[in-house]
Amino acid sequence: MQVSDIKKVACLGGGIIGSSWAIQFAMHGMEVVIRDINDEQLQKSMDQMHKSLDTLEEAKAITSQRKAEILAAVKLTTSVEEAVKDVQLVQENGPERLDVKQSILKEAEQFLAPDAIYASSTSGLSITDIASVAAHPERCVGAHPYNPPHLIPLVELTRGEKTTQETVDLVYAFYQSVGKEAVLLKKECPGFISNRLQLALYREMVDLVQRGVCSVKDADKALVYGPGLRWAFLGHFMLMEIGNAKGFMGMMNMLQANGNAMLPGMANWTTLPEDWSDFNEGVQEELASLPDWVGHNAAQCVAYRDQALIEVLKLHKKL
Numbered sequence: 099m100q101v102s103d104i105k106k107v108a109c110l111g112g113g114i115i116g117s118s119w120a121i122q123f124a125m126h127g128m129e130v131v132i133r134d135i136n137d138e139q140l141q142k143s144m145d146q147m148h149k150s151l152d153t154l155e156e157a158k159a160i161t162s163q164r165k166a167e168i169l170a171a172v173k174l175t176t177s178v179e180e181a182v183k184d185v186q187l188v189q190e191n192g193p194e195r196l197d198v199k200q201s202i203l204k205e206a207e208q209f210l211a212p213d214a215i216y217a218s219s220t221s222g223l224s225i226t227d228i229a230s231v232a233a234h235p236e237r238c239v240g241a242h243p244y245n246p247p248h249l250i251p252l253v254e255l256t257r258g259e260k261t262t263q264e265t266v267d268l269v270y271a272f273y274q275s276v277g278k279e280a281v282l283l284k285k286e287c288p289g290f291i292s293n294r295l296q297l298a299l300y301r302e303m304v305d306l307v308q309r310g311v312c313s314v315k316d317a318d319k320a321l322v323y324g325p326g327l328r329w330a331f332l333g334h335f336m337l338m339e340i341g342n343a344k345g346f347m348g349m350m351n352m353l354q355a356n357g358n359a360m361l362p363g364m365a366n367w368t369t370l371p372e373d374w375s376d377f378n379e380g381v382q383e384e385l386a387s388l389p390d391w392v393g394h395n396a397a398q399c400v401a402y403r404d405q406a407l408i409e410v411l412k413l414h415k416k417l
């Protein structure tokens with residue numbers, strides 16, 4: 099199979115991730131079928147897609163006609179057979195439990211074409227483990243998006259022990275062709291790349307607050323108005339290259355002194371704190387103090403995040 103043969107995709111599970119993937123695929127010319135367990139869940143998928151597309155329309159990233167075309171490309175069903183029988187790729191977005199992922203895979207394979215690709219959105223499970231029950235493990239891959247997949251381009255691809263190179267090459271080219279920025283892990287690794295980076299940073303933020311160095315709010319502020327702004331456009335290695343007159347090597351020589359002074363005092367704990375109540379208090383204080391145009395509850399902040407992401411995506415020439 100070639101990338102150009104992939105015209106129809108099934109999203110198994112139409113929750114937060116599944117309905118966002120559906121928009122991404124439909125925006126890039128795919129026919130999409132969302133399968134979920136009942137009509138109530140499917141209605142939630144539809145509502146979420148409407149909301150996401152409304153945000154894109156309000157930001158003038160799409161027209162109302164385009165919105166209608168995207169929605170028309172997405173069908174919804176509770177039938178696994180109907181969802182997968184004539185698709186070239188499955189994007190599985192079910193609950194994050196190995197037994198559930200395995201049963202979704204086994205059920206789908208009963209109706210799936212033997213050469214179709216099976217990609218799981220799993221955040222942390224091993225694709226080797228998920229695919230251990232597959233009749234065709236050679237066509238199974240991990241394809242971990244960042245939430246929301248229609249606004250954050252990254253997809254992290256992992257191969258299982260039995261995934262073929264042909265499958266890996268095909269899925270890499272496919273995700274790139276539907277507007278994603280794919281990274282391929284050279285070997286399986288819990289948390290992939292992005293969640294590990296995120297957790298390493300988060301551990302240090304929590305540690306700084308716990309040691310009384312700063313408040314929750316100031317830890318977030320230091321991130322948002324500092325490195326976060328640069329990281330939206332250039333990666334850390336690249337920032338090292340351009341941040342010193344002598345390039346990367348010059349920056350590394352500088353870091354050698356500063357970094358070695360910092361590292362011994364940095365967080366290295368290997369289990370998360372059990373009591374988060376102090377942090378929660380700080381988070382609620384921060385939420386209350388955000389500017390009114392950002393919002394003071396989760397729904398308002400999600401809307402702000404998505405509007406801001408759309409503007410960033412325009413700068414990345416992704417919209």
Ligand SMILES: NC(=O)c1ccc[n+]([C@@H]2O[C@H](COP(=O)([O-])OP(=O)(O)OC[C@H]3O[C@@H](n4cnc5c(N)ncnc54)[C@H](O)[C@@H]3O)[C@@H](O)[C@H]2O)c1
Binds near residue numbers: 110133190195220221
């Ligand atoms: N939310 C995130 O930030 C995020 C980011 C990246 C990856 N993921 C991964 O994506 C997957 C889905 O996460 P989510 O946040 O969308 O969860 P969710 O709970 O919003 O959605 C899961 C959906 O799967 C449905 N479902 C349950 N059993 C099913 C079955 N047998 N067949 C089909 N659908 C079934 C549920 O009804 C629900 O709609 C998980 O593996 C998660 O780890 C989540």
